[in-house]
Amino acid sequence: MTSGEGPFTSLADVDDELRDQLRGIARGLAMAAGELIVTERPDRLGVAATKSSDTDVVTIMDQRSEAFLHDRIAELRPNDGVLGEEGAAKEGTSGLTWIVDPIDGTVNYLYSHPFYAVSVAVVVGDVTTEDGWETVAAAVSAPVLGETYSAAVGAGASVESRDRVRELQIVEPASLDLALIGTGFGYASKKRAAQAEVVASLLPKVRDIRRGGSAALDLCFVAAGRLDGYYESGINPWDRAAGQLIAAEAGAIVSGGSTPKPNKELTVAAAGNIHDALCACVVTKPR
Numbered sequence: 001m002t003s004g005e006g007p008f009t010s011l012a013d014v015d016d017e018l019r020d021q022l023r024g025i026a027r028g029l030a031m032a033a034g035e036l037i038v039t040e041r042p043d044r045l046g047v048a049a050t051k052s053s054d055t056d057v058v059t060i061m062d063q064r065s066e067a068f069l070h071d072r073i074a075e076l077r078p079n080d081g082v083l084g085e086e087g088a089a090k091e092g093t094s095g096l097t098w099i100v101d102p103i104d105g106t107v108n109y110l111y112s113h114p115f116y117a118v119s120v121a122v123v124v125g126d127v128t129t130e131d132g133w134e135t136v137a138a139a140v141s142a143p144v145l146g147e148t149y150s151a152a153v154g155a156g157a158s159v160e161s162r163d164r165v166r167e168l169q170i171v172e173p174a175s176l177d178l179a180l181i182g183t184g185f186g187y188a189s190k191k192r193a194a195q196a197e198v199v200a201s202l203l204p205k206v207r208d209i210r211r212g213g214s215a216a217l218d219l220c221f222v223a224a225g226r227l228d229g230y231y232e233s234g235i236n237p238w239d240r241a242a243g244q245l246i247a248a249e250a251g252a253i254v255s256g257g258s259t260p261k262p263n264k265e266l267t268v269a270a271a272g273n274i275h276d277a278l279c280a281c282v283v284t285k286p287r
């Protein structure tokens with residue numbers, strides 16, 4: 001094992017004590033940033049900027065939440081790297097990197113729709129690649145829902161709500177046609193048209209579809225049994241880095257559909273007995 005400051009190159013380098021400590025830090029940061037985006041939301045919240053399209057928005061609170069997370073991580077774990085959705089980027093020396101989504105479900109936040117969260121994950125490996133890293137510990141905090149999910153590798157997943165902590169273990173649905181499946185859609189019109197074809201083909205084969213608007217929470221909902229499966233094409237590491245560990249530690253199979261690890265092309269998290277059947281419906285052949 002490596003001491004608390006590294007350098008860490010794999011999950012095996014991180015001992016249980018440090019793993020649990022990192023989970024506690026992720027939980028505290030996600031909850032504090034969640035509190036910030038609710039209590040300091042301006043009355044007339046607007047769009048501060050757009051990214052990949054006019055509907056891919058950033059608010060001042062996305063920026064403030066990420067600045068808060070970046071600064072607190074620098075205080076608590078000065079040798080670790082940071083990678084944030086809104087541009088926070090810092091190379092570390094420890095081999096650990098904090099991948100943060102300051103508000104996952106930004107459009108929901110902009111519209112005061114309650115389904116949004118702060119996602120905080122600490123990973124080991126090469127974050128300059130799509131799948132060259134592994135999540136060590138993670139937390140997703142949904143302030144309006146009053147729920148905070150967390151996990152550490154090999155230590156299980158849990159959700160806290162109103163001071164109660166519940167360990168998470170998924171329960172398999174009878175079959176895909178009785179499964180409730182979550183998904184989401186990108187911001188580019190052409191991508192959305194392709195995604196619409198996939199979901200239209202899937203809809204008659206499952207119990208129903210839910211589109212919540214936050215990948216991080218969708219993955220946590222698989223862990224919590226509120227969804228039997230989730231898939232989405234085009235999400236980024238900050239959308240999934242925390243939720244994919246939480247879902248896996250609750251017993252879900254997490255993959256890239258046709259690859260062992262989630263990636264930009266596809267993220268799938270599902271109960272083991274429906275994972276392959278779901279992938280068969282949503283893995284699209286290259287055009």
Ligand code: LIP
Pocket residue numbers: 085101103104105106107183184185186187213214215216232235239
């Ligand atoms: C969101 C994802 C969601 C996806 C949305 C959006 P953001 O992330 O969490 O799954 O369907 O289109 O990308 O932009 O709110 O951080």
